[in-house]
Amino acid sequence: MSWMHTTFALILLPAIVVGLFRILRGPTAADRMVTAQLFGTCGVAILLLLSTGMGNPVLLDIALVFALLAALTTMTFIRRTWHGSGKKKHGYSIS
Numbered sequence: 001m002s003w004m005h006t007t008f009a010l011i012l013l014p015a016i017v018v019g020l021f022r023i024l025r026g027p028t029a030a031d032r033m034v035t036a037q038l039f040g041t042c043g044v045a046i047l048l049l050l051s052t053g054m055g056n057p058v059l060l061d062i063a064l065v066f067a068l069l070a071a072l073t074t075m076t077f078i079r080r081t082w083h084g085s086g087k088k089k090h091g092y093s094i095s
Contacts, residue, residue: 047063
């Protein structure tokens, strides 16, 4: 395993630890959601670094699934929390 990949993966870990405090303190749900996206992004980056460093292509597949889940989570959050005016725009309903 390449020492450089491991070093960069370890550098990303404190971002996740700092994010834990933001989830606990976050005054709004949006702050918590942004932190969850930080977890997703850092998690995917760590998996990609470890996959390259260890030569394990299975970690690439896991990183892809995490990236797709992060995008799906964001879309679900927006659909559930966004309060539109309820008016139809361009012939279709937003809600």
